[in-house]
Amino acid sequence: RLREGRALAQDVWSIFNAANLPSDCINLGQGYMNFAPPEWVKSAAEEALNAVATNHYSHPKGRIRLREAIKAHYEPEFGRTLDVESEILVTSGANEGQYSVFVAFLEQGDEVIMFEPFFDQYLPSVTFNGGVPVYVPLHPPSHGKHNSREWSIDFDELRRAVTPRTKMIIVNTPHNPVGKVFTRDELEKIAAIAEEHNLLVMSDEVYDSLVFDDNEHVRIATLPGMWDRTVTVGSAGKMFAATGWRVGWLIGPPSIIQPTLAATTRIVFCSNSPLQEASAVGLEQAKKRGFLKQQCAEYAERRQILTDAFDKMGMNYTNPQGSYFVLLDISNVKWPEDYPFPASVLGRGRDFRACWFIAMEIGVSSIPVSEFYCEEHTSIGESYARFAFCKDVDTLKAAAERLQKLK
Numbered sequence: 001r002l003r004e005g006r007a008l009a010q011d012v013w014s015i016f017n018a019a020n021l022p023s024d025c026i027n028l029g030q031g032y033m034n035f036a037p038p039e040w041v042k043s044a045a046e047e048a049l050n051a052v053a054t055n056h057y058s059h060p061k062g063r064i065r066l067r068e069a070i071k072a073h074y075e076p077e078f079g080r081t082l083d084v085e086s087e088i089l090v091t092s093g094a095n096e097g098q099y100s101v102f103v104a105f106l107e108q109g110d111e112v113i114m115f116e117p118f119f120d121q122y123l124p125s126v127t128f129n130g131g132v133p134v135y136v137p138l139h140p141p142s143h144g145k146h147n148s149r150e151w152s153i154d155f156d157e158l159r160r161a162v163t164p165r166t167k168m169i170i171v172n173t174p175h176n177p178v179g180k181v182f183t184r185d186e187l188e189k190i191a192a193i194a195e196e197h198n199l200l201v202m203s204d205e206v207y208d209s210l211v212f213d214d215n216e217h218v219r220i221a222t223l224p225g226m227w228d229r230t231v232t233v234g235s236a237g238k239m240f241a242a243t244g245w246r247v248g249w250l251i252g253p254p255s256i257i258q259p260t261l262a263a264t265t266r267i268v269f270c271s272n273s274p275l276q277e278a279s280a281v282g283l284e285q286a287k288k289r290g291f292l293k294q295q296c297a298e299y300a301e302r303r304q305i306l307t308d309a310f311d312k313m314g315m316n317y318t319n320p321q322g323s324y325f326v327l328l329d330i331s332n333v334k335w336p337e338d339y340p341f342p343a344s345v346l347g348r349g350r351d352f353r354a355c356w357f358i359a360m361e362i363g364v365s366s367i368p369v370s371e372f373y374c375e376e377h378t379s380i381g382e383s384y385a386r387f388a389f390c391k392d393v394d395t396l397k398a399a400a401e402r403l404q405k406l407k
C-alpha cells in the first residue's frame, strides 16, 4: 500500500511550481516568502559561513547554541524548564522532524488520526512508515464568507475514529490550509481522548508566530497531563522568512525525543550547521527586537489585502485566524470546455483545473485544496483554492487587482 494512490502521486507543489507556470504569474501558491530573512539573521548566516566549525557536522541533536536559544525562547511558552540534551531536537525542517517521529514510533498497521483537511505531507509520511491514516473532518460552515474558527470538530466523530490500533493524533494549530487556531476547549477535548486511549500527540505548530486578532495560541503540550505524550513541532523557516533553510525543531519529553533522535541521526545525521547558527541568532534576538510581534502585524495587513480583494469580488472565503493562507470558494469558477489542461491536473479534483485556469488566465497561482484531503474525500476539497499571503504588499496588491477579473 506504500506504493499506491496519493502517497506516490505527483505532489501538488511540483505541479503548481513556479517553474511550470508563466514567468509573470504571481505566485500565491506554495507558501514561501518573496522577501529575504531579516538582515540581522542573514548576516549571522554569513558569519557562520566565514567561520570553520560552523561549516561542519553538528551534533545530531543540533548545535548547542540553537538548542540553548530554543530553550530560552520556549521555556516561558511551555511554562517549564527544557533540557537541551533530552527534550529539544533540531531537524532538517519541521517536515523531516515529523517524518522521524513516524519512523521512530509507527509499527505496521498503527493508525494515525489527522484532521481533514490535513497538511499533505502527513499522509505519505505516515504510510511510508507502515502507518494507516484515519481522517476526522474539520466541518466547513455551510454559509458563505466565514472565519476559520467555524471549521468545527464533531467530538463524537473523533471518539469513533479511535480503535485499539490508534497510536497517534496529529494536531496542527494554526492550521494549514484552513488557518484555524484551535481553541483551548477543543484542545482539552482532544487531550482527554489522547489520555483515555494512551495516544501520542504530534502538535505541528510551525505557524505559532502568526496568530492574528485576539486569538490565543494554546499549546496542547501545556494542558494537564499532556507533556509526557506530546511532541511539539517548530520551524525557523516560518519565523524568519527562510523556508529553504530547512531548520526546524521538536520539543517534547525524553521518551519521544530520544527515539526520534535515533531516527533523524540515520536519515540526515544532522541538520545544516551554518543556518542552525543563524536561526539561533534569530531566536536569541527576536524578542528584544520586538521582531515576531511586528512581523505578525505585517502579516495581518497582508491578509487584509487579500480578504479585501475577495470581498470586492463578492466571493466567499475563510478568514484565517492564523498561518498565512486564505481559502477561496471557487465552486462557481468556470472555464471553456476545451481548455488545454496538462495531464498533471486532469484526473485530479475539479479544483486542480480551476487553479490551473486561474494561474494561466488571471496570472495568480494558488493551491487546489483537494490535495489536503484523502482521495475518497476529494469532492469536499474541490470547492476551495488556497492563496498564500506571505508576500510583500505590492505583490499582493497586484494579485488582488488581477483577481478582480475572476468575479
Ligand code: GLN
Pocket (backbone or CB within 6 Å): 013, 029, 030, 031, 032, 121, 176
Ligand atoms: N508548507 C508549505 C505550504 O503549505 C509547503 C511545504 C512543502 O512544499 N512541502 O505551502
